[in-house]
Amino acid sequence: MARILVADDASFMRQMIREIVEEEGHEVVAEASDGVEAIEQFKKYHPDVVTMDIVMPRRSGIDAVKGIIEVDPTARVVMCSALGQETLVQEALQAGARDFIVKPFKPEAVTATLRKVIEKED
């Protein structure tokens, strides 16, 4: 079981990810609705994994990845992207994100990606 921080400005998406990961036995320790809050919640809860939306107010998901990696270079961040955001996903991966999942979410794809990221040794 992993402790997960879910960062997305849409309550809809946060609820959907929460339902998918809790069904898999993980615990959502915190949620964030923008990039600034994502970094703050990361510092507070030190989750095992962060799911990070790309388009968010105040600081984007990519900025938030950079902020989190500054705090903890071993942080595991999985980007949540939409079709057409391939360039932004590449930027996030270069900034230190481990992997990505594509919206609309397919529960099996989300759980498989999280499992891969959680089980992979640093």
Add this chain to the structure above:
Amino acid sequence: MPLDMAKYRAVFVEEATEHLADISRALLELEKDAACSDAIDQIFRMAHSIKGMAASLEYGSVTELAHRLEDRMQAIRSAGRVPGGGELSLLFRGLEGLERMLAVVRDTSHAPPAEPELVRALMSPLTTAASDAEPKKKAPTWPPRR
């Protein structure tokens, strides 16, 4: 594991309604200041968010219209301002189109088709005309024409 889509449909209607109100407020801001980057960003993010939620619920027509509005706002963001020549009224039409579709989703759980003319208009190239808020400069009169 199947998700309870009826629950998410209700969340979508509630959240998209709020987003459309935000878009409306941001458009009114752009009427006053066509270069207001906060308002441009806000509409881009709200359209993006509606697109993502609608796609999750397989509302293809809502996804498409929101996607076109999002792309339009991306072009406006690159241009740095809302150009004149009816661009703002096109954005208002985009908002009204989404409002109409959302009302049908709320009442019937089904999404109506997007208006093809509106989708086409949102996909047309962004005009580079000067903003209504910034009148065109007069052509230089020097050197005098002979």
